[in-house]
Amino acid sequence: MKKNLVVGAGFSGAVIANLLAAKLDETVVVIDKKEHIAGNCYDYRDENGIMIHKYGSHIFHTNSDKVWNYIRNFTEFNNYKHMVLGNIDGIITHIPFNFNTLYDVFSKEKAMKLEEKLCANFNKEAKVPILEFQKQNDEDLKELAQFVYKKIFLYYTTKQWGVAPEGVDGSVTARVPVYLSRDNGYFQDKYQGIPKDGYTKVVEKMLNHKNIEIKLNTDFKNINPSEYDRIFYTGPIDEYFDYKLGELPYRSVNFKFETFNKPYFQSNSVVNYPTSEDFTRIHEYKYYLDDKSDKTVIAKEYSENFELGKNERYYPIPKTENTELYNKYLELAKQEKNVYFLGRLGDYKYYDIDKAILRALEFFEENFGKEV
Numbered sequence: 001m002k003k004n005l006v007v008g009a010g011f012s013g014a015v016i017a018n019l020l021a022a023k024l025d026e027t028v029v030v031i032d033k034k035e036h037i038a039g040n041c042y043d044y045r046d047e048n049g050i051m052i053h054k055y056g057s058h059i060f061h062t063n064s065d066k067v068w069n070y071i072r073n074f075t076e077f078n079n080y081k082h083m084v085l086g087n088i089d090g091i092i093t094h095i096p097f098n099f100n101t102l103y104d105v106f107s108k109e110k111a112m113k114l115e116e117k118l119c120a121n122f123n124k125e126a127k128v129p130i131l132e133f134q135k136q137n138d139e140d141l142k143e144l145a146q147f148v149y150k151k152i153f154l155y156y157t158t159k160q161w162g163v164a165p166e167g168v169d170g171s172v173t174a175r176v177p178v179y180l181s182r183d184n185g186y187f188q189d190k191y192q193g194i195p196k197d198g199y200t201k202v203v204e205k206m207l208n209h210k211n212i213e214i215k216l217n218t219d220f221k222n223i224n225p226s227e228y229d230r231i232f233y234t235g236p237i238d239e240y241f242d243y244k245l246g247e248l249p250y251r252s253v254n255f256k257f258e259t260f261n262k263p264y265f266q267s268n269s270v271v272n273y274p275t276s277e278d279f280t281r282i283h284e285y286k287y288y289l290d291d292k293s294d295k296t297v298i299a300k301e302y303s304e305n306f307e308l309g310k311n312e313r314y315y316p317i318p319k320t321e322n323t324e325l326y327n328k329y330l331e332l333a334k335q336e337k338n339v340y341f342l343g344r345l346g347d348y349k350y351y352d353i354d355k356a357i358l359r360a361l362e363f364f365e366e367n368f369g370k371e372v
């Protein structure tokens with residue numbers, strides 16, 4: 001029987017471990033240097049019965065039938081549909097900027113005129129990235145684009161990435177569109193929701209197999225790799241190679257938690273602060289599973305640079321020089337025998353949960369010739 005080591009008990013590691021154990025009947029040791037499973041998606045119920053997402057709000061959404069069919073072997077989902085509000089100079093309104101936002105921030109006459117012009121210039125339901133939206137000839141739409149850029153995008157993006165929007169990659173700015181619709185949904189995916197018992201329980205079920213052994217508080221650097229036939233490494237690829245080509249940069253996040261003796265703090269799970277405050281947004285957790293409590297827990301999210309040994313890696317920074325550095329590590333990775341890199345840290349790529357799962361499912365199918 002082959003002996004496998006999976007480094008990292010997040011979704012990427014858990015899916016691979018589950019498939020090796022269940023589909024190939026092989027033994028798997030899963031290690032994680034953290035004291036818990038589920039990686040970045042770790043959640044837990046606090047003393048008030050509220051499900052807390054330790055590393056920031058996680059909302060499941062996918063258009064992939066493959067991922068949806070797979071994950072539902074381990075959980076049911078509720079019907080939660082994510083919506084984001086923003087506090088723009090004290091007005092609470094919808095983000096991304098859509099037709100409802102238009103009527104919240106402008107007078108009715110002005111909003112109607114702008115809506116007419118928007119409909120004449122863009123396709124219905126179009127999602128136009130803000131930097132694209134700015135390229136207009138019409139004076140009114142130009143003014144609107146300037147408003148959206150300044151009031152929703154500029155300060156928020158500067159806080160989140162630590163640089164002016166022009167210094168941020170197009171793939172990131174495309175995530176902040178102007179949405180020509182009255183749909184306030186943040187995601188338009190076919191399948192959306194929150195696992196009914198939380199994400200940690202999903203990962204626990206994936207790893208609950210007689211062939212799988214889990215070792216927490218265990219760092220790969222203290223493991224003897226030669227004891228294993230194969231290694232699936234979902235930790236940071238630069239760390240695996242002792243940073244010999246340099247460090248891959250990340251943005252990090254610091255969450256400041258507060259508990260209040262009242263049922264709710266704000267009117268929505270997430271409220272962004274694009275015109276004020278040092279933090280980017282406030283998360284209020286009880287909305288996700290509709291937890292009943294006379295208390296509520298919020299987290300204010302502060303963005304900062306990742307520094308080794310000081311904080312966690314959150315977002316890979318998409319920039320040409322970082323991709324080039326990653327590609328050099330990838331060349332080294334290809335020379336490793338029986339070591340496979342995947343996951344958001346192994347691939348140095350921002351993956352939503354569904355994309356991390358899909359990557360692991362497809363990786364397994366390609367390498368082991370078994371359909372999932």
Ligand SMILES: Cc1cc2nc3c(=O)[nH]c(=O)nc-3n(C[C@H](O)[C@H](O)[C@H](O)COP(=O)(O)OP(=O)(O)OC[C@H]3O[C@@H](n4cnc5c(N)ncnc54)[C@H](O)[C@@H]3O)c2cc1C
Pocket residue numbers: 007008009010011012013031032033034038039040041055056057058059060061218219220221234235236253314315342343344345351352353354356
């Ligand atoms: C702030 C934030 C919000 C997000 N919100 C959403 C959302 O709403 N919806 C969505 O779909 N996705 C969201 N995501 C993405 C989601 O978190 C990832 O898709 C998912 O965590 C990827 O799982 P993974 O297993 O690849 O990585 P991880 O969850 O990071 O797991 C990697 C694991 O490897 C372990 N590890 C690392 N190095 C070592 C080592 N040397 N030895 C042992 N163990 C090691 C780590 O401790 C970690 O547990 C969000 C991400 C961030 C940063």
